[in-house]
Amino acid sequence: xxxxxxxxxxxxxxxxxxxxxxxxxxxxxxxxxxxxxxxxxxxxxxxxxxxxxxxxxxxxxxxxxxxxxxxxxxxxxxxxxxxxxxxxxxxxxxxxxxxxxxxxxxxxxxxxxxxxxxxxxxxxxxxxxxxxxxxxxxxxxxxxxxxxxxxxxxxxxxxxxxxxxxxxxxxxxxxxxxxxxxxxxxxxxxxxxxxxxxxxxxxxxxxxxxxxxxxxxxxxxxxxxxxxxxxxxxxxxxxxxxxxxxxxxxxxxxxxxxxxxxxxxxxxxxxxxxxxxxxxxxxxxxxxxxxxxxxxxxxxxxxxxxxxxxxxxxxxxxxxxxxxxxxxxxxxxxxxxxxxxxxxxxxxxxxxxxxxxxxxxxxxxxxxxxxxxxxxxxxxxxxxxxxxxxxxxxxxxxxxxxxxxxxxxxxxxxxxxxxxxxxxxxxxxxxxxxxxxxxxxxxxxxxxxxxxxxxxxxxxxxxxxxxxxxxxxxxxxxxxxxxxxxxxxxxxxxxxxxxxxxxxxxxxxxxxxxxxxxxxxxxxxxxxxxxxxxxxxxxxxxxxxxxxxxxxxxxxxxxxxxx
Numbered sequence: 001x002x003x004x005x006x007x008x009x010x011x012x013x014x015x016x017x018x019x020x021x022x023x024x025x026x027x028x029x030x031x032x033x034x035x036x037x038x039x040x041x042x043x044x045x046x047x048x049x050x051x052x053x054x055x056x057x058x059x060x061x062x063x064x065x066x067x068x069x070x071x072x073x074x075x076x077x078x079x080x081x082x083x084x085x086x087x088x089x090x091x092x093x094x095x096x097x098x099x100x101x102x103x104x105x106x107x108x109x110x111x112x113x114x115x116x117x118x119x120x121x122x123x124x125x126x127x128x129x130x131x132x133x134x135x136x137x138x139x140x141x142x143x144x145x146x147x148x149x150x151x152x153x154x155x156x157x158x159x160x161x162x163x164x165x166x167x168x169x170x171x172x173x174x175x176x177x178x179x180x181x182x183x184x185x186x187x188x189x190x191x192x193x194x195x196x197x198x199x200x201x202x203x204x205x206x207x208x209x210x211x212x213x214x215x216x217x218x219x220x221x222x223x224x225x226x227x228x229x230x231x232x233x234x235x236x237x238x239x240x241x242x243x244x245x246x247x248x249x250x251x252x253x254x255x256x257x258x259x260x261x262x263x264x265x266x267x268x269x270x271x272x273x274x275x276x277x278x279x280x281x282x283x284x285x286x287x288x289x290x291x292x293x294x295x296x297x298x299x300x301x302x303x304x305x306x307x308x309x310x311x312x313x314x315x316x317x318x319x320x321x322x323x324x325x326x327x328x329x330x331x332x333x334x335x336x337x338x339x340x341x342x343x344x345x346x347x348x349x350x351x352x353x354x355x356x357x358x359x360x361x362x363x364x365x366x367x368x369x370x371x372x373x374x375x376x377x378x379x380x381x382x383x384x385x386x387x388x389x390x391x392x393x394x395x396x397x398x399x400x401x402x403x404x405x406x407x408x409x410x411x412x413x414x415x416x417x418x419x420x421x422x423x424x425x426x427x428x429x430x431x432x433x434x435x436x437x438x439x440x441x442x443x444x445x446x447x448x449x450x451x452x453x454x455x456x457x458x459x460x461x462x463x464x465x466x467x468x469x470x471x472x473x474x475x476x477x478x479x480x481x482x483x484x485x486x487x488x489x490x491x492x493x494x495x496x497x498x499x500x501x502x503x504x505x506x507x508x509x510x511x512x513x514x515x516x517x518x519x520x521x522x523x524x525x526x527x528x529x530x531x532x533x534x535x536x537x538x539x540x541x542x543x544x545x546x547x548x549x550x551x552x553x554x555x556x557x558x559x560x561x562x563x
Contacts, residue, residue: 009549011041036401105117287335345395349403
């Protein structure tokens with residue numbers, strides 16, 4: 001009889017679309033991947049090792065000046081060695097973000113905006129803008145800087161005339177809980193030397209009128225006052241706009257903010273090189289409806305903004321730096337040609353701008369100078385991944401060339417080193433893990449992946465501990481779907497290492513154990529004896545750890561299948 005030899009090798013990843021798939025992929029595999037730094041074989045993933053036990057859920061892991069900063073519960077800890085020092089309390093118990101700008105660490109949790117220099121942590125103190133200069137005592141002048149949404153304070157700069165006692169500010173009904181500060185010729189004036197009319201916004205010198213400057217037209221009187229912008233409930237409206245943002249993205253030396261539930265489709269940004277100054281003019285409204293912004297990604301010389309599905313089909317926008325004669329550098333919003341909405345997260349994965357829609361992972365093909373086209377990236381795992389209960393609450397992290405998609409305790413890994421052409425576009429190969437516990441946040445530092453869970457911080461660094469894992473081959477008809485087969489009695493040869501159990505499954509049976517092989521260091525032979533089958537699957541399972549390089553199985557081709 002004719003004999004067909006199968007060599008299962010060059011394993012690519014999983015394919016959850018069905019069992020009759022390419023022989024290099026698996027319809028059912030768990031906790032395996034390719035560690036490219038060590039081998040091209042598939043092997044059991046690293047286990048998790050406890051780094052720091054905490055009593056409350058971990059919502060953020062950060063590193064700054066050699067220390068780990070952990071947001072756990074409503075507290076921010078500085079973890080050094082085995083000790084955890086509380087830096088701040090009263091935080092919002094939700095996933096947080098942070099960034100470092102000019103050696104200062106900034107933190108946001110959707111309620112607070114903090115800064116930390118390694119010694120002192122405090123609320124971000126907003127820059128006090130000079131909203132007008134070259135102003136005469138009675139009014140006028142030139143607009144200079146816009147109001148800072150992160151500060152209740154403003155400054156007006158005047159040119160005194162030597163005869164005016166009254167100096168009128170550019171705002172009425174200024175706040176009465178702060179006495180304006182007056183500087184005359186760079187010297188702070190004692191508050192007893194002037195009176196304040198808060199309703200009129202007027203400062204009156206009691207005994208003298210400031211002299212005109214020695215240099216004609218040079219400002220010599222500066223008045224700092226308080227004028228908070230509040231809503232109907234008396235809350236600081238401007239502050240809330242920024243403090244309640246949950247999304248951050250640094251782009252073009254500015255920080256962009258979004259994710260405010262009250263302003264779901266708004267994006268703000270700070271001034272150049274100053275995260276403490278957000279002008280009330282520096283905002284953009286993405287689309288005409290209230291579809292939420294779900295992600296912001298910097299890439300391809302633009303800031304990409306992804307919104308949830310919209311009835312108006314306006315979901316993906318991009319901002320490119322543009323010079324304006326009046327306002328300087330601005331970032332006008334442009335609607336891309338992509339109409340697919342984002343329901344999960346978005347990220348720049350090795351210069352591939354990707355986001356997660358209701359169908360799975362999508363990529364942006366084309367740049368800002370061409371028509372953008374959405375290309376799917378996750379056909380191999382869509383059926384399983386999109387059905388996860390917490391799919392929309394995913395956590396994304398890039399680690400060792402993989403994009404890791406954490407959904408509860410499940411992990412889907414897109415492999416940047418292995419791609420396939422699928423229906424005229426490129427997609428990733430994928431692996432699938434079960435990490436054993438829900439992951440709330442992640443961080444990679446010096447190649448080490450840190451996981452924030454409900455009871456502490458873990459690292460993915462245990463390469464010796466037991467982890468259950470397996471790899472299943474697809475249904476194999478040995479080139480003849482219409483004929484019966486019988487395996488070669490010499491058995492199956494597998495190049496592998498570790499402790500491995502081999503199972504076989506025919507079309508009308510479940511998986512049956514063939515044999516268990518311990519401490520394999522090179523290869524082993526498994527006596528698989530199956531007769532008159534239509535198709536066969538093999539499963540390589542380990543309760544400890546294993547790696548698998550190639551599997552060779554031979555079968556004789558028999559007569560035609562009869563019903």
